[in-house]
Amino acid sequence: MREEPFGRVVRALHRLEDAALALLLLSLIALASLQIVLRNLFETGLPWSDPLLRILVLWTGLLGAVVASREGRQISVDALSRLLQGRAAEATRIAANGFAALVSGLLAVHSVRFVASEFEYGSGAFSGLPAWPFQIILPLAFGAVALRHLVACAAPLRAIGRGPPSS
Numbered sequence: 001m002r003e004e005p006f007g008r009v010v011r012a013l014h015r016l017e018d019a020a021l022a023l024l025l026l027s028l029i030a031l032a033s034l035q036i037v038l039r040n041l042f043e044t045g046l047p048w049s050d051p052l053l054r055i056l057v058l059w060t061g062l063l064g065a066v067v068a069s070r071e072g073r074q075i076s077v078d079a080l081s082r083l084l085q086g087r088a089a090e091a092t093r094i095a096a097n098g099f100a101a102l103v104s105g106l107l108a109v110h111s112v113r114f115v116a117s118e119f120e121y122g123s124g125a126f127s128g129l130p131a132w133p134f135q136i137i138l139p140l141a142f143g144a145v146a147l148r149h150l151v152a153c154a155a156p157l158r159a160i161g162r163g164p165p166s167s
Contacts, residue, residue: 063137
């Protein structure tokens with residue numbers, strides 16, 4: 001069976017997300033370990049490593065949220081969906097995904113404004129580097145999470161539009 005081009009693009013994007021997350025986590029662990037060794041054994045350290053570690057934690061956390069939303073493994077309070085069945089349970093899932101998409105979308109919009117203001121005012125991150133390139137993950141991640149929740153909202157609605165499967 002021939003694979004659709006869109007499916008290949010989506011799978012490639014998933015592999016890129018997974019690889020970036022693994023690379024970020026590996027970098028975070030390696031840099032933190034190096035800093036510990038340098039401080040404890042040689043009474044020195046890399047002055048730029050602590051701010052970079054904070055940035056790596058931010059990127060790892062937000063990219064982790066993107067991957068979690070892709071897999072439907074984000075933190076959720078789903079007591080109501082456990083009590084309901086059928087269309088009522090599906091309606092609560094649609095509502096929850098819609099709310100998550102709305103909140104994530106608002107966070108994306110406001111983080112765009114935040115990053116733009118950081119660019120405009122020239123805030124610094126460390127070692128004379130501007131802060132805004134390190135903060136660009138904020139609107140990207142929140143936008144991706146919002147998009148994934150919108151897709152999760154639309155999937156059951158598309159299934160309803162198709163009607164019951166024919167035999």
